[in-house]
Amino acid sequence: MAGVSFALVFFFCLYITKGNGAGCTGSYGRVTDVQTTGAGLRTAKAEGLKSGGVQASAIIAEKDLRNMNKYKTKIAAVSRRTGIEEAVIAGIISRESHAGAILKNGWGDHGNGFGLMQVDKRFHKVTGAWDSEAHITQATQILCTMINDIAKKFPQWTKAQQLKGGISAYNAGIRNVQTYERMDIGTTGNDYANDVTARAQFYKKHGY
Numbered sequence: 001m002a003g004v005s006f007a008l009v010f011f012f013c014l015y016i017t018k019g020n021g022a023g024c025t026g027s028y029g030r031v032t033d034v035q036t037t038g039a040g041l042r043t044a045k046a047e048g049l050k051s052g053g054v055q056a057s058a059i060i061a062e063k064d065l066r067n068m069n070k071y072k073t074k075i076a077a078v079s080r081r082t083g084i085e086e087a088v089i090a091g092i093i094s095r096e097s098h099a100g101a102i103l104k105n106g107w108g109d110h111g112n113g114f115g116l117m118q119v120d121k122r123f124h125k126v127t128g129a130w131d132s133e134a135h136i137t138q139a140t141q142i143l144c145t146m147i148n149d150i151a152k153k154f155p156q157w158t159k160a161q162q163l164k165g166g167i168s169a170y171n172a173g174i175r176n177v178q179t180y181e182r183m184d185i186g187t188t189g190n191d192y193a194n195d196v197t198a199r200a201q202f203y204k205k206h207g208y
Contacts, residue, residue, distance in 0.1 A: 024082040024144040028166075029159030031088050031200045036164070038198035040191030052191070057198030060094065065206060067099035071116065074133040075208065082140050086208040088163070089140055091200030092117050092170065095192070106130025115139065146170045150177060168193035 038054035039047075047063075049056050068090055075093075079086040096118040097103050106115055106129070114121055115130040117139030124142070128134025147166030151157070153174065154165065161180055168183040169176065171192040177183045184193050200208075 024084070024141060027159070028083055028085075028088075028144070028147050029161075029163035031085055031091070031160075031163065031197055032204055033158075033160035034164045034197045034201075035160075036194045036197040036201070037191075039195040040189050043189040043191055043195055046189075054198045054201075057195050058202040060195075061091070061199040061202040064094040064099040064101070065203075067101055068093065068203070068208075071099065071131065071136070072208070074136055077133055078136045078140050081137070082144055084140050084143060085200070085204070087200040087204035088143075088167070088196075089117075089136065090203040090208045091196040091198075092139070092143070092167070093136075094199045094203075095196050100131055103130065143167070143170050146174065149174050153177070154180075164193050164197055167196050 036054060038057040039052045039060065041052045044050070044052040044056040047056070047060050049059060071093070072086075075086050075089050078084070079089060093099055093116045096113070097108060097116050100116055102108060103115075107113065108118055109120070112120055112122055114126040115128075115135040117136060119126050119135065119139050119142070124138070126135070127138040143166060146169040147162055150165035150169055151162045154162065154177075157165065157180065165177050165180070165183055168187055172187040176186045184190050187193065189195070
C-alpha cells in the first residue's frame, strides 16, 4: 500500500473502514483467468531487472519463494476461511514486503504499513503479530471488501476482472478504479494489480 497519494489514501480510508473486511463469501474468481501485463519497468528496475512484464514478476516472486514458504500453512488457513486463493495472498505478500524480507520489526512504508501485507495503521487497528495468521486474515478480509465493492461498482465485469480490480483497490482505493484497462494508473508504480496477479500466477504454479 506504500506510495499512495494523500487524496487516494483519503478515499481508500473511506472505503475500507466499512466493516474492515467482513463478509468474505468465497467466490472471487481465479487468478489464472486474469489477464495481466506483469510488472512495469519502474518496479522491475527497482528489483535490478532491465525489463518489465510477466516474466519480471515471476523472477521477483521466485526470489521470495523460500521466505514465502515459511508462511504457507498460515496462508492456506486464511484462504480456506475467506475464499481468496492462496496464490493471491502470496502475490500481495511478495509485492508488499518481499515475504517480510524488507520490513523492520514488522513495519514498512515509513512506519505506517504493518506486517506481511502492509495494513496501514492510520486507517486500521492492526491485528496480531506482523507475520501472524491474524494479520494475514485481517489484510485478506480488507481485500475481500475491495473485491466486493468493485463487484458492486462494475457488475458487468467478470469474476476475474473484479478480482483484479479488487487487488488494484487494495493499493489505491475503490475510487481510483475507473476503467478495467486503466485500473492501475494511480497505484504504486502504476502496475500494482498487474504485478500482483502475475506474481500470484507464479505462486499458483508452485503449490499455492
